[in-house]
Amino acid sequence: MLDILKRIVKTGIVSEPQLKLADLLDERDALHAEIAGILGRALAIRQVDAGSCNGCELEINALNNPVYNIEGAGIRFVASPRHADLLLVTGPVAKNMEIALKRTYDATPDPKFVVAVGDCGCDGGIFGESYASCGRVSNVIPVDAEVPGCPPAPAQILRGILSALAKPRT
Amino acid sequence: MSDPRPTVAVMPSWLVIERVVRSHWSLSARSERDAGAVLLALWADDRRDLGEGYLLRAAYLGASRLRVIELALDEAAPAFPSLAEIYPAAGCMERTVGDLMGLQADAADSRAWLRHAGWPADYLPLRHDTERVARFAAQAEDYAFVRVEGDGVHEIAVGPVHAGTIEPGHFRFSVVGEKVLRLEQRLGYVHKGIEQRFSQMDLQDGQRLAARVSGDTAVAYSWAYCLALEQLCGTSVPQRAAQLRAVLLERERIANHLGDLGALGNDAGFGFGLTQFSLLKERLLRANAHVYGARYPMDGIVPGGVAADLSIAQIERLREQGMVLEAAVVELRAIYDEHAGVQDRFVTTGRMSPELAQRLGVVGLAARASGSPRDLRSDLALAPYAALGVQVAGSVQGDVAARVAVRFDEVMESLRLCDLLLQNLAGGAVRTDLGTAATQQLGIGLVEGWRGPVLVALEAVADGRIRRCHPHDPSWQNWPALEHAIIGNIVPDFPLINKSFNLSYSGQDL
Numbered sequence: 067m068l069d070i071l072k073r074i075v076k077t078g079i080v081s082e083p084q085l086k087l088a089d090l091l092d093e094r095d096a097l098h099a100e101i102a103g104i105l106g107r108a109l110a111i112r113q114v115d116a117g118s119c120n121g122c123e124l125e126i127n128a129l130n131n132p133v134y135n136i137e138g139a140g141i142r143f144v145a146s147p148r149h150a151d152l153l154l155v156t157g158p159v160a161k162n163m164e165i166a167l168k169r170t171y172d173a174t175p176d177p178k179f180v181v182a183v184g185d186c187g188c189d190g191g192i193f194g195e196s197y198a199s200c201g202r203v204s205n206v207i208p209v210d211a212e213v214p215g216c217p218p219a220p221a222q223i224l225r226g227i228l229s230a231l232a233k234p235r236t
Numbered sequence: 237m238s239d240p241r242p243t244v245a246v247m248p249s250w251l252v253i254e255r256v257v258r259s260h261w262s263l264s265a266r267s268e269r270d271a272g273a274v275l276l277a278l279w280a281d282d283r284r285d286l287g288e289g290y291l292l293r294a295a296y297l298g299a300s301r302l303r304v305i306e307l308a309l310d311e312a313a314p315a316f317p318s319l320a321e322i323y324p325a326a327g328c329m330e331r332t333v334g335d336l337m338g339l340q341a342d343a344a345d346s347r348a349w350l351r352h353a354g355w356p357a358d359y360l361p362l363r364h365d366t367e368r369v370a371r372f373a374a375q376a377e378d379y380a381f382v383r384v385e386g387d388g389v390h391e392i393a394v395g396p397v398h399a400g401t402i403e404p405g406h407f408r409f410s411v412v413g414e415k416v417l418r419l420e421q422r423l424g425y426v427h428k429g430i431e432q433r434f435s436q437m438d439l440q441d442g443q444r445l446a447a448r449v450s451g452d453t454a455v456a457y458s459w460a461y462c463l464a465l466e467q468l469c470g471t472s473v474p475q476r477a478a479q480l481r482a483v484l485l486e487r488e489r490i491a492n493h494l495g496d497l498g499a500l501g502n503d504a505g506f507g508f509g510l511t512q513f514s515l516l517k518e519r520l521l522r523a524n525a526h527v528y529g530a531r532y533p534m535d536g537i538v539p540g541g542v543a544a545d546l547s548i549a550q551i552e553r554l555r556e557q558g559m560v561l562e563a564a565v566v567e568l569r570a571i572y573d574e575h576a577g578v579q580d581r582f583v584t585t586g587r588m589s590p591e592l593a594q595r596l597g598v599v600g601l602a603a604r605a606s607g608s609p610r611d612l613r614s615d616l617a618l619a620p621y622a623a624l625g626v627q628v629a630g631s632v633q634g635d636v637a638a639r640v641a642v643r644f645d646e647v648m649e650s651l652r653l654c655d656l657l658l659q660n661l662a663g664g665a666v667r668t669d670l671g672t673a674a675t676q677q678l679g680i681g682l683v684e685g686w687r688g689p690v691l692v693a694l695e696a697v698a699d700g701r702i703r704r705c706h707p708h709d710p711s712w713q714n715w716p717a718l719e720h721a722i723i724g725n726i727v728p729d730f731p732l733i734n735k736s737f738n739l740s741y742s743g744q745d746l
Contacts, residue, residue: 069571070508080515113401117426119742120403121451121532127401127495128521131514145399160745161354162425163404164374166396192445197355197370198429217451219531 081135108140111227112150112174116167116206117160117199121217122184126154128220136224147171152179152227155207157187159200171207179210179230183223188212248467250616251680255306258317264305265294265322273298274597274610275319277691277708278329280309280337282363286676290314290339294326295680295691295708297599300615302682304693309339318343323597325713328423328744336362336431350424350745353377361432362704368436384410384418392727396425403741407730414726419719427745434705439465439673439694440539442702446692447534449707450743454534455481455488456685457692457707462539463618463681464694464705468673475662477541478619483554483657484528484536486650489686490561491520493643493650496738500640501572503732504581512568516561523557526550541667551658558658562651569644582637586721586733589634598717600688600710602737605642606634612684624653639736646686673700687711687740709743 113126129136130143144150147170159167171180182203185191190201203209210233213226247253256264265275273296281291289311296303309316318341319326330341331349338360340346351357353375360366384391389412396404406422430449434442446461447454459481466472473481494517501509521531527550528536536543546554572578588598590607603610612618613626629645631638673679673696681692688710695703718737722730 069567069574073512073567073571074508077512077515114397115401115403115426117428118403119448119451120740121448121454121534123401123403124452124495124532128514128518131518132511133515133518143401147397158428160426160428161372161374162350162352162427162745163396164354165376166404166425170397192448193428193430193433195371196368196429196432197359197361197372198427198432216448216534217532219525 080132081138082133108142109152109227109231110142110144110150111152111154112144112147112170113154113156114147114167114170115156116163116187116203117158117193118156118184118186122156122187125217125220126156126183126223129223134220134224141227147173148175150174150178152181152230153207154181154183154223154227155187155203155209156183157201157203158190158193158195159203159206161198161200164200164206167203167206180207181223181226181230182209182212183226184218185214185216188214191216250301251304252301253304253306253678255308258307261292261294261305261307262317262319262322265296265319265326268296268298268303269322269597271298273303274599274713275323275326276302276599276689277693277706277712278319278326278333279693279706279708280333280339280362281695281704282337284311285364290337292316292333292339293693294319295693297610297682297689299610302680304678304680314339316341320345324595325597325716328716329712332746336360338363347380350427352379352424361429362435368432379422381408381420381422382418386412388412389417405741409727409730411727414728416722416725416727416730419722419730421715421719423715423741424745426742430746431704431706434702436702438701439696440700442694442705443537443539444535446705446707447537449746450709450711450740451532451534452492453488453685453687453690453709453740453743454532455484455537456683456690458535458537459485460681460683460690460692461694461705461707462537463683464679464692465539465673465681465696466670466679467681468677468679468694468696469670470674471540471668471670472619473541473668474665475620476545476664477666477668479657479661480542480546480666481537482620483654484533484542485683485685486654486657487520487524489650490647490654491517492686492738493647494520494565496735497568497572497640497643497647499735499738500582500636500732501578503735504578506572506575506578509568509572509578512564516564520557520561523553527554538667540670541665545666546658546661551661555655555658558651558655562648565644565647565651572640572644579637581729581732582640583635585636585729586725586736587633587635588717588721590632592720593634593717596717596720597713599713600684601642601646601686602639602714602717603688604628604630605638607632612682612689616682618682620657624656626653636732636736675703685710687738688714707743707746709740711739711741711744714739715744
């Protein structure tokens with residue numbers, strides 16, 4: 067137990083200040099007001115791998131590490147689409163995942179947002195479209211924001227999530 | 237001028253390719269099994285355009301060589317003898333040959349594997365005369381899971397969309413109370429047509445696709461692909477390039493093991509472990525970004541060498557980070573080892589005995605934790621590993637604790653190897669010209685990725701394009717093992733056991 071405490075003290079607080087993350091965006095305050103206006107205080111995300119190579123998942127998982135500490139910013143990943151405000155979808159959408167992705171989308175309560183992550187989620191990437199691949203996420207469900215990259219870094223993914231929320235709703 | 241001398245592929249000493257007659261297909265498998273070899277891959281090629289019908293291939297990995305057995309199949313009657321009785325892992329590979337190439341094994345289980353209902357059964361994506369632009373409407377599928385019957389038995393269906401940030405797949409548990417009687421996996425959800433895509437690409441670009449077969453194993457796949465291609469071209473890369481490739485591979489192994497060690501602590505209810513290890517991993521990735529220009533240098537290995545050389549300052553940075561990392565891992569290992577709650581969850585959980593591992597033909601990290609000390613870095617000792625004296629980690633316990641211990645040992649060994657490599661880098665170039673690839677020859681790349689042996693089998697056509705590329709992930713062998721390791725355990729231990737194997741969906745779904 068003593069060793070654990072010693073290690074914790076030695077590690078210290080490594081989370082980068084929220085301000086620094088928000089620096090990624092110019093209109094931080096407006097954005098926070100937007101999030102609060104739409105969703106209350108917290109944002110619940112359901113991640114769906116619709117066919118990725120698992121590279122994007124590595125970086126999405128990294129958002130939960132103590133450096134990014136997104137839970138400290140009121141953003142958390144949830145286990146069911148029924149609890150989610152936003153779907154974070156990686157692609158390309160495999161044909162074998164098309165129905166599961168649509169069902170996940172339908173199970174997410176309104177108002178809902180969708181962010182497509184990675185080059186493949188944005189445009190099909192190196193896999194493109196084929197008998198087995200539907201290509202980009204927006205070919206299957208409506209998408210609010212896209213985050214290119216192979217894989218995109220955690221900060222880019224976070225920026226994409228916030229930009230989806232900032233987008234005016236029709 | 238227009239007709240340079242044809243390239244002759246240099247067949248490495250560890251590779252044997254033999255063609256057998258039909259009756260010897262199963263016999264050779266039996267003798268390989270009796271000699272202790274594992275079935276590493278099984279795939280088919282459409283050679284009707286060459287007047288050769290179809291060609292079925294099985295690759296057996298022994299202690300210090302790979303034997304590829306080929307069986308020619310008649311165009312008119314393309315059925316073949318199943319090896320599933322001899323090597324259980326052959327079952328899903330044979331079903332895949334049926335799905336993608338339309339060749340059927342005479343096995344008891346003839347259900348489709350990678351084909352769900354996304355495209356019709358008569359669409360055979362790997363045949364050369366198949367329409368490449370065909371698109372089909374998705375249909376819901378009714379898969380015939382094996383039913384377990386008896387008093388109080390019920391089923392739990394999980395997936396394909398899982399509760400965490402992981403890849404999709406379906407698990408069907410048959411349970412009594414909390415105890416798992418049987419687990420049946422249904423994979424193939426992330427099948428995205430990788431093999432068909434390969435045959436539309438040129439040899440140079442193929443590396444990028446290989447790196448994306450399973451993103452967490454990008455370096456190993458890239459390297460295996462490049463080895464296969466360089467074999468076809470009769471090229472070998474400069475020593476410095478081989479060393480820099482190994483640094484990338486070992487850093488990929490360290491990153492994945494650190495991630496798993498944290499997640500395993502978390503799944504045992506020890507959130508401290510996740511926090512600490514995910515921080516170490518983040519620091520490793522940031523050093524990658526600084527040195528390689530990418531947190532995940534997926535395309536750091538390229539045909540002919542590596543994408544970029546390292547400066548003296550970059551080498552120093554990587555070495556310094558290695559030392560800091562080593563001290564932290566030693567400290568955290570002591571904490572894991574002495575934590576009664578964590579050990580209580582790890583020890584005896586999800587046990588796969590050495591006998592079972594051998595019978596199932598398990599490979600890689602999971603096999604090493606169950607008494608099979610195989611590691612390509614030591615067994616084949618290809619450049620630059622021959623000079624490094626790789627210490628192979630191992631245990632005979634076969635439980636979650638053993639797979640954790642092997643990861644700890646491998647992190648330490650990889651840190652040692654990285655330091656040794658960076659300290660003794662040869663001078664000279666880091667990339668060489670490839671020349672022309674031989675056609676009508678099979679190039680094989682083999683690399684010990686962090687999960688286990690990764691194989692890439694490559695054939696070229698005359699215009700510098702890919703004829704056929706088959707990438708093979710060790711997850712093919714180890715998914716069936718997970719079905720066995722869970723038996724008799726309780727359902728709540730499944731996430732922990734599953735994570736202790738941490739197999740690739742994308743790598744096996746292709």
